[in-house]
Amino acid sequence: MNAPLIKRPFDVEAIRAEFPILSRQVHSRPLAYLDSAASAQKPEAVIEAMAAAMRGSFANVHRGLHTLANETTGAFEAARAAVAGLLGAPSPEQIVFTKGGTQAINIVANGIEIASGDEIVLSVMEHHSNIVPWHFLRERKGAVLRWLDIDDDGGIDLEALDALIGPRTKMVAITHMSNVLGAKTPAAEIVRIAHAKGVPVLLDGCQAAVHGRVDVGALDVDFYAFTGHKLYGPTGIGALYGKAERLAALRPFEGGGEMIDIVEQGRVTYNAPPHRFEAGTPPILEAIGLKAAIDWLNTQDRAAIEAHEAALRDAAMAALGELNWVRLHGRAVDKGAIVSFSIDGAHPHDVAQILDRQGVAIRAGHHCAQPLMQRLGVTATARASFALYNRLDEIDTLVEALHKARKLLS
Numbered sequence: 001m002n003a004p005l006i007k008r009p010f011d012v013e014a015i016r017a018e019f020p021i022l023s024r025q026v027h028s029r030p031l032a033y034l035d036s037a038a039s040a041q042k043p044e045a046v047i048e049a050m051a052a053a054m055r056g057s058f059a060n061v062h063r064g065l066h067t068l069a070n071e072t073t074g075a076f077e078a079a080r081a082a083v084a085g086l087l088g089a090p091s092p093e094q095i096v097f098t099k100g101g102t103q104a105i106n107i108v109a110n111g112i113e114i115a116s117g118d119e120i121v122l123s124v125m126e127h128h129s130n131i132v133p134w135h136f137l138r139e140r141k142g143a144v145l146r147w148l149d150i151d152d153d154g155g156i157d158l159e160a161l162d163a164l165i166g167p168r169t170k171m172v173a174i175t176h177m178s179n180v181l182g183a184k185t186p187a188a189e190i191v192r193i194a195h196a197k198g199v200p201v202l203l204d205g206c207q208a209a210v211h212g213r214v215d216v217g218a219l220d221v222d223f224y225a226f227t228g229h230k231l232y233g234p235t236g237i238g239a240l241y242g243k244a245e246r247l248a249a250l251r252p253f254e255g256g257g258e259m260i261d262i263v264e265q266g267r268v269t270y271n272a273p274p275h276r277f278e279a280g281t282p283p284i285l286e287a288i289g290l291k292a293a294i295d296w297l298n299t300q301d302r303a304a305i306e307a308h309e310a311a312l313r314d315a316a317m318a319a320l321g322e323l324n325w326v327r328l329h330g331r332a333v334d335k336g337a338i339v340s341f342s343i344d345g346a347h348p349h350d351v352a353q354i355l356d357r358q359g360v361a362i363r364a365g366h367h368c369a370q371p372l373m374q375r376l377g378v379t380a381t382a383r384a385s386f387a388l389y390n391r392l393d394e395i396d397t398l399v400e401a402l403h404k405a406r407k408l409l410s
């Protein structure tokens with residue numbers, strides 16, 4: 001949907017030129033931004049689309065009868081169609097705008113019927129966004145969380161998954177790609193196994209939708225959570241995809257304007273999805289920015305981007321793998337451009353701070369995945385994550401900076 005037929009040939013320098021922030025310096029060094037899994041930088045097209053809307057056509061959506069309201073509503077709904085196109089959703093009506101992936105998962109967890117003793121199946125490598133909303137159900141409704149183990153690389157045992165799904169399972173909620181190990185999960189098989197027992201599946205696609213193409217229709221998944229700021233869009237915008245019948249069966253989570261049909265003193269009825277889940281003024285400018293990001297991405301050759309990111313991942317894994325004082329976490333073959341590692345005798349926070357002095361931005365900590373840290377037997381890792389704008393020579397810069405960090409910390 002909306003994708004132009006002619007794609008621009010992949011040229012990393014040309015792409016970098018479209019991201020103004022990449023030309024800045026940090027501590028008098030050229031910036032090597034290796035933290036895109038936390039949040040990606042924004043191309044000029046996104047910055048300009050949001051500024052142009054504020055300068056030229058802005059009003060609140062859906063409720064106005066004047067020109068600016070109608071124009072903005074059109075732009076907002078066009079953004080919904082762009083997200084539907086990105087995710088392969090059959091209809092824009094199946095896309096609920098949220099403030100991010102976290103809110104998308106909360107809408108599902110708060111919207112399903114749960115009785116004491118009902119079960120939710122999760123993997124141990126989930127982001128807290130796909131853990132804590134289910135913990136709320138455990139605390140508040142007596143739900144039982146059933147945890148699927150992984151192997152050291154983030155691989156999933158499908159037979160073990162099958163065995164965890166029982167008559168009380170109400171949802172399988174699992175990541176489509178780990179934000180720590182980069183491991184991609186076998187989503188289609190997970191869905192098939194869960195559906196064979198009549199259990200719906202929520203995939204956390206906050207990372208997967210950035211590093212590969214997603215087709216929720218082909219996956220047959222029931223819910224898909226997506227966040228915009230990792231896909232070169234602004235913060236404050238994400239989406240929940242749901243099958244029409246699944247969205248229709250969800251109780252609304254937040255109440256307010258626009259999500260209703262009739263409000264009287266003694267009763268309230270609700271609007272149809274997706275508006276039922278979009279209480280209050282939605283993130284309008286952010287949706288416009290997200291559409292610009294998707295349109296921009298659609299002008300690129302996604303296969304070439306995937307090849308470039310795979311080359312970055314392979315080069316980083318090979319370069320760090322040669323250092324016998326670096327321990328790599330997650331060597332899955334089917335892995336996105338995320339490389340987590342530990343350095344013998346050094347805390348990841350110290351490593352990240354020393355790297356920052358050399359212009360290299362990486363992340364260190366538990367990455368909002370404490371159960372995974374516990375499973376790996378570490379308290380934190382360092383993580384370098386790559387995007388389409390990273391250059392191979394930034395891996396040399398990373399390695400050089402790591403050598404310096406080791407010298408300073410040993």
Ligand SMILES: Cc1ncc(COP(=O)(O)O)c(C=O)c1O
Pocket residue numbers: 037038099100101102103127129130175177178179204206207227228229238
């Ligand atoms: C796998 C995964 N799920 C969920 C989230 C939460 O996304 P957001 O903070 O945009 O809501 C993140 C963000 O780091 C993530 O990596």
